[in-house]
Amino acid sequence: DTGVSQNPRHKITKRGQNVTFRCDPISEHNRLYWYRQTLGQGPEFLTYFQNEAQLEKSRLLSDRFSAERPKGSFSTLEIQRTEQGDSAMYLCASSSTWVNEQFFGPGTRLTVL
Amino acid sequence: AQKVTQAQTEISVVEKEDVTLDCVYETRDTTYYLFWYKQPPSGELVFLIRRNSFDEQNEISGRYSWNFQKSTSSFNFTITASQVVDSAVYFCALSGITGGGNKLTFGTGTQLKVEL
Numbered sequence: 286d287t288g289v290s291q292n293p294r295h296k297i298t299k300r301g302q303n304v305t306f307r308c309d310p311i312s313e314h315n316r317l318y319w320y321r322q323t324l325g326q327g328p329e330f331l332t333y334f335q336n337e338a339q340l341e342k343s344r345l346l347s348d349r350f351s352a353e354r355p356k357g358s359f360s361t362l363e364i365q366r367t368e369q370g371d372s373a374m375y376l377c378a379s380s381s382t383w384v385n386e387q388f389f390g391p392g393t394r395l396t397v398l
Numbered sequence: 399a400q401k402v403t404q405a406q407t408e409i410s411v412v413e414k415e416d417v418t419l420d421c422v423y424e425t426r427d428t429t430y431y432l433f434w435y436k437q438p439p440s441g442e443l444v445f446l447i448r449r450n451s452f453d454e455q456n457e458i459s460g461r462y463s464w465n466f467q468k469s470t471s472s473f474n475f476t477i478t479a480s481q482v483v484d485s486a487v488y489f490c491a492l493s494g495i496t497g498g499g500n501k502l503t504f505g506t507g508t509q510l511k512v513e514l
Contacts, residue, residue, distance in 0.1 A: 318501065327402075327489050327504030328443070341501065376443065378502075385431050385493065385500050389443035 287311060289390035291377050297396045298367055305363045306393045310379030317360050318387060319352055320376040321345065328376055334360060335382075367397045400425045402492050404505035411480050411512055418476045419508045421490030427451075430494040432466065432473045433502065438486040446488075449473060480512045 290309045298304050310317045315336050320328035331350070332342045336357035346352075349367075354360040364371055374394050378387035401424040411417045423432065434446040447459065449466050456465050465474045477484055487507040493500040 316500075320502075325506070327491075327506050328502070330501040330503070333501055374441065378443075380500070386433065386445050386448050387500075387502060388445060389435075391440075391442045394441075 289377055289379055289388055291375075291390040291393050293393055294391060295394050295396075297398065299398050300369060301366055303363065303365045304367060304395065305361055306375055306377075306395075308360045308362070308377030308390060310359070310377070311388060314379035314381050314388075315357065316380045316382065316387075317354055318378040318380075319360070319362050320378065322374040322376055322392070323372075331362075364395075367395075369397045371395060372397045400427075400492050400494060400503040402490050402503055402505035404490055404508050406508045407506075408509040408511070411510070413482060413512055413514055414479050416476060416478050417480050417510060417512075418474055419488050419490075419510070421473045421475065421505060423471050423473060423490070423492045425492060425494055427494030430492060431500065433491040433493070434464070434473075434475045435489045435491060435504075436486045437489060437507070443489070447475070477510075480510075482512050482514060485510055485512045 292307045318333040319331040322328040330343050331346050332352050334354040337354050349365045352362045374392045376392045378389045380387045403422045430451045432449045436444045461478045463476045487509050489507045490505045491502040493502050
């Protein structure tokens with residue numbers, strides 16, 4: 286399968302714990318995006334990378350959130366001291382510089398108890 | 399700021415009916431891109447179509463067609479002869495080139511239910 290993959294698919298955690306999600310983009314794509322989707326809403330942009338550089342972050346990305354993309358390949362999104370309001374689907378997408386459509390992974394559903 | 403509005407929250411049709419999903423957008427960019435994505439119950443967003451702001455030609459692709467009208471800032475999507483497998487949430491999305499990166503701004507989605 287050469288699509289975008291995300292792990293884990295589901296994560297249940299207790300408030301205050303740290304969680305980390307991983308995204309593996311389509312191999313030839315140099316752009317990688319993170320979005321968050323809550324129930325009944327469209328995805329909201331969080332951050333994006335071009336190769337290993339994080340070029341834009343949304344105001345939604347509080348200082349408890351950090352994302353990395355070492356070596357411009359996979360990316361990780363870490364949430365520290367989780368809150369119940371962090372419960373959502375976290376989506377990763379990738380694209381190439383030359384083609385604007387973004388291809389999404391299956392998402393990681395986070396539940397904070 | 400960019401904004402996408404999908405006024406239809408939910409649409410129910412009977413199989414084989416045609417259905418049109420509405421999308422209205424706002425942007426200050428002169429060059430931008432419009433998309434439709436499908437999110438079936440499994441949850442994964444599936445890319446359907448893309449349109450560039452400088453190309454208003456409307457097209458048909460299989461059972462899908464779209465109507466892009468810059469004058470009214472609308473980008474409507476039609477499914478012809480709907481099928482039960484078309485049941486999903488459909489999102490309209492917009493990306494501009496300001497700041498680079500082509501981040502997507504999504505609407506709130508339209509839930510389409512196709513019944514037998």
